[in-house]
Amino acid sequence: MRIDIITVLPELLQSPLNYSILKRAQDKNLVEIVVHNLRDYSLDKHRKVDDYPFGGEAGMVMKIEPVDRVITQLKSEREYDEVIFTTPDGEQFDQPMANQLSMAGNLIILCGHYKGIDYRIREHFITKEVTIGDYVLTGGELAAAIMCDAIVRLIPGAIGDEQSALSDSFQDNLLAPPVYTRPAEYKGWRVPDVLLSGHQRKIDEWKHEQSLERTRRLRPDLLK
Numbered sequence: 001m002r003i004d005i006i007t008v009l010p011e012l013l014q015s016p017l018n019y020s021i022l023k024r025a026q027d028k029n030l031v032e033i034v035v036h037n038l039r040d041y042s043l044d045k046h047r048k049v050d051d052y053p054f055g056g057e058a059g060m061v062m063k064i065e066p067v068d069r070v071i072t073q074l075k076s077e078r079e080y081d082e083v084i085f086t087t088p089d090g091e092q093f094d095q096p097m098a099n100q101l102s103m104a105g106n107l108i109i110l111c112g113h114y115k116g117i118d119y120r121i122r123e124h125f126i127t128k129e130v131t132i133g134d135y136v137l138t139g140g141e142l143a144a145a146i147m148c149d150a151i152v153r154l155i156p157g158a159i160g161d162e163q164s165a166l167s168d169s170f171q172d173n174l175l176a177p178p179v180y181t182r183p184a185e186y187k188g189w190r191v192p193d194v195l196l197s198g199h200q201r202k203i204d205e206w207k208h209e210q211s212l213e214r215t216r217r218l219r220p221d222l223l224k
């Protein structure tokens, strides 16, 4: 898998993409994540990528030419499953979308910025518009980093224990059960006896009951 991220702030993406599972997945060649500075595709002598909006509103708008240049260049090199635009008015990013995107071959993520991007970019280049939640971020970079994290950890081999991505919260629309490690007792606070019993069927039943109980209490919307 390859993910090309187009941004005016490449530095903002460096550290989120280069630690832990994302780092390991790239080191193992499970995914190649390439960050492109949109300014490198501006022909303007000031490397300008934004301009004033027609119709005289407040704020700046991302220009179409540099975006066309970088996307056209990338598409000439390989085929892409999706050209994603990060925007608060997009489709909600969630676990099913992460699962689906983790099976893609190549993805482009264009990070939104300023007041917005020239709408012709959305009409002619973008295949999928995605938000990570109902709040406004300064730019799409942190959203892109979050999406990459959620997608890449699902690629087979990215996580050491193959089971563990499948037992995540949300994979079965249930929150994950509590987990514990040694010591079995700390300051009088004991780990639930069943987990120490060695009785696997009872342990699995307990975990499932805990998942149901926590989901009912904390996220009843997931059970509907």
Ligand code: 6GU
Residues within 6 Å of the ligand: 085, 086, 087, 088, 112, 130, 131, 132, 133, 134, 135, 136, 137, 138, 139, 140, 143, 144
């Ligand atoms: Cl994807 N972009 C921006 N700018 N703000 C957001 C978002 C995306 N998702 C939630 N807020």
